[in-house]
Amino acid sequence: MKLITTDGPEEFAAVAAHYLMRKVDEKPDLTLTLPTGSTPVGLYRDLRDARRMGDFSLDHATVFMLDEYRDLPSYPEGSFIEFLQNNLAEVIFNDSTTVVTIDPEAPPHAYDRALDEAHGLDLAVIGVGRNGHVGFNEPGDDFSARTHVVTLHQDTLDANFAVVSRSDRPTQAITIGMPDLRHARSVLMLVSGSEKRAVADLLAAGIIDDRFPATHLLDHDDLTIVMASELLRKS
Ligand code: GLP
Numbered sequence: 001m002k003l004i005t006t007d008g009p010e011e012f013a014a015v016a017a018h019y020l021m022r023k024v025d026e027k028p029d030l031t032l033t034l035p036t037g038s039t040p041v042g043l044y045r046d047l048r049d050a051r052r053m054g055d056f057s058l059d060h061a062t063v064f065m066l067d068e069y070r071d072l073p074s075y076p077e078g079s080f081i082e083f084l085q086n087n088l089a090e091v092i093f094n095d096s097t098t099v100v101t102i103d104p105e106a107p108p109h110a111y112d113r114a115l116d117e118a119h120g121l122d123l124a125v126i127g128v129g130r131n132g133h134v135g136f137n138e139p140g141d142d143f144s145a146r147t148h149v150v151t152l153h154q155d156t157l158d159a160n161f162a163v164v165s166r167s168d169r170p171t172q173a174i175t176i177g178m179p180d181l182r183h184a185r186s187v188l189m190l191v192s193g194s195e196k197r198a199v200a201d202l203l204a205a206g207i208i209d210d211r212f213p214a215t216h217l218l219d220h221d222d223l224t225i226v227m228a229s230e231l232l233r234k235s
Contacts, residue, residue: 001218003204005229012192013042016125016226019188020047021056023123028060030122033176034088035066035135036080037160039127039190044087051091059096062118064111066126066135067175068102070149073168075104078161102174108147115147115180124184128191131155132199132212136175139211146177159195178216187220192228200231 006012020043023030034040050056068080076082081101085093092099100114115121126134136150137143150173161169181187191200191214199212203225208215217223 001206001220001223001225003225003227005227005232007229009042009192009228012190012226012228013046016040016043016188016190017046017050019224019226020123020125021050023186023188024056024058024061027122029062031062031064031118031120032123032125033064033066033121033135033181033184034084034092034125035127035190036083037127037129037193039192040125041087043190044091047088047091057096058092059094062098062100063092064100064115064118064121064176065102067173068104069170070104070172070174072104072170078164102147104174108149108174111147111174111176112180115176121180121184123186123188124181125188126181126190126214126217128189128196128199128203128214129156130159130193130195130199132202132209132214134178134181134189134214134217136173137178137181137213139213141178141213143178143213143216146179147174148177149174178213181217182220184220186222187217187224189214189217189223189225191225191231197231200227203227204232 006015131139138150138153157169202209202215206218208218
């Protein structure tokens with residue numbers, strides 16, 4: 001595992017963007033996942049800028065969504081597909097890039113078929129939830145399951161829907177499973193945001209702990225973690 005700690009949101013985004021652009025340079029037709037959440041927002045801004053400058057494109061790539069809410073009352077508002085549209089429209093929603101979206105109504109194995117047809121992931125770019133979830137592989141989930149439906153944990157809902165009333169929140173999501181993330185040729189794990197100290201400490205120390213799904217990627221052969229340095233600072 002390679003751990004890169006960064007100071008401030010600009011450096012965090014720049015390091016992640018540099019890594020991703022290098023991977024695309026090496027293999028322009030790569031298959032990759034892209035995560036949602038607040039963590040990758042600066043990375044996506046940098047990718048949009050690089051695309052505008054003509055320095056980067058995902059024109060030959062295939063992008064897989066990591067996850068999607070399943071019973072979101074306001075769908076597509078507040079969904080992950082909407083997030084990607086808001087943050088990466090010109091980079092991935094164009095005539096060239098292939099984007100494989102998760103249809104929350106479709107049976108999960110349809111997504112596995114698409115992953116298999118693409119020969120799996122070259123690069124899994126993932127964020128980490130406060131409780132250590134990756135995609136929506138929540139603590140206690142079946143880590144041998146491929147794409148599957150999960151019941152969202154209360155702390156995940158509180159983190160992702162802080163200002164949304166309970167009746168307007170989803171209860172379930174569909175997510176790529178741990179096996180496909182573990183089999184990705186390379187993994188870029190992005191860790192930033194407050195309230196992630198517990199999982200950040202374990203990741204930095206290289207400790208696999210069942211309570212934090214992200215740590216189950218620590219024995220991956222090609223794992224790079226970009227982590228905001230304040231998460232490791234002792235208060
Ligand atoms: C969501 C997504 C994850 C993401 C996580 C972290 O729940 N399912 O893929 O990594 O949130 O979110 P944030 O970056 O906002 O902390």
